[in-house]
Amino acid sequence: MANEIKLLLAEDEAALGQIIKESLETRNFDVILCDNGEKAFEKYKSETPEILVLDVMMPKKDGFTLAKDIRAIDDTIPIIFLTAKSQTADVVEGFSIGGNDYLKKPFSIEELIVRIHNLVSRTKEQKTAQVLEIGDYTFDFPKQQLQFKSADAIHLTHREAHLLFHLIKNKNQVLDRSLILNKLWGTDDFFSARSMDVFITKLRKKLKADENIQIINVRGFGYKLTD
Template sequence: MHKTTILLAEDEPALGQIIKESLETRDFNVLLCDDGEKALDTYQTKNPELLVLDVMMPKKDGFTLAKDIRAIDDSIPIIFLTAKSQTQDVVEGFTIGGNDYLKKPFSMEELIVRINNLLNRTKVQKTSEILQIGDYTFDFPKQTLQHNGDEFVQLTHREAHLLFHLVKNKNKVLDRSLILNKLWGNDDFFNARSMDVFITKLRKKLNRDNSIQILNVRGFGYKLIC
């Protein structure tokens, strides 16, 4: 049975352990980090399905961490935990891209209800994200490609997100700078070269259908033709 993986970033050891153990008794898999930098590394390597972020953390606070993650992934659910009660803090949390906001102290039951609500909402959204690309079926939530019912090809997190944006802009130019800032965090030379490598990998994974092309539109970006 699949267990939902939650990344919990909380720098208070006792509270972090209580939340972790409570969620694990409800069949969640919990990755606990005690600062924002560790949380970002864990997010990038473990691909959690939901984030619970304390706002006040060392090295990288919850708001900064959320901004970094939103530059990579605009759909993962984020819940902020905070002792702050000012309206402007709540507004900032939602503006950054948070989906929910829980003020300390809170009950575990309330946190679990909010987690389940967000996961259910995300599940409904993701059912519409199985896309057809020529002879390929692209399952964006599962990050897989399948050619005419053959074996699944697993995509990396970044390959899947890049392909998703190409498909959503099918037969139109996908702005290079825009997608670099969204998925890589900035559009410098090294990230641009990295994106070229990912485009080459996607071309190879889609090469069984000759009607599919990813064109390099010099000076502008890329265009998926199908």
């Protein structure tokens, strides 16, 4: 069908992988299933999927390593991690290396589908978005690049770019913490909130060349970008 979403699923638990594949295929997805990271990397290069769903713990090449390899050549494809891990450090690491979302096992297929559609639509939004100005910076959202005057462009991760996009669009207004967590992370739980704090810190560092730009933490509400 013309509006199918082509998805690469990497999951080494055979029964779980097949259940996810069959469930998604009944909901208008074209699913490529691989049982280890090495196979998934080869299929990624040959099949051009629109989104990746990667188990973290896999043989031959784990999900984090696979994501790093893919991010080295592709900055925009959405990545969702499936993980049995729940430690904050593991979740933050997943986002830091370029993941866009994560689901802790066990999870519902319905929740996975919602997150897939959300990420795919955001990626399409990014490709049609405009170049924005903030202080002495130029922010090219489609290219995920931030440039200060005539200096070299700074590359942003997928999540950094989307977070900055929403901060700029709501400049001088408080960006509701729960709203942006649900939109970009799919949940406003503790792990996601900690992850967003990390990304806010990274954006502050990348915007520090213009001393007038501030990302203010409005306690109990969210963040406000001013220039």
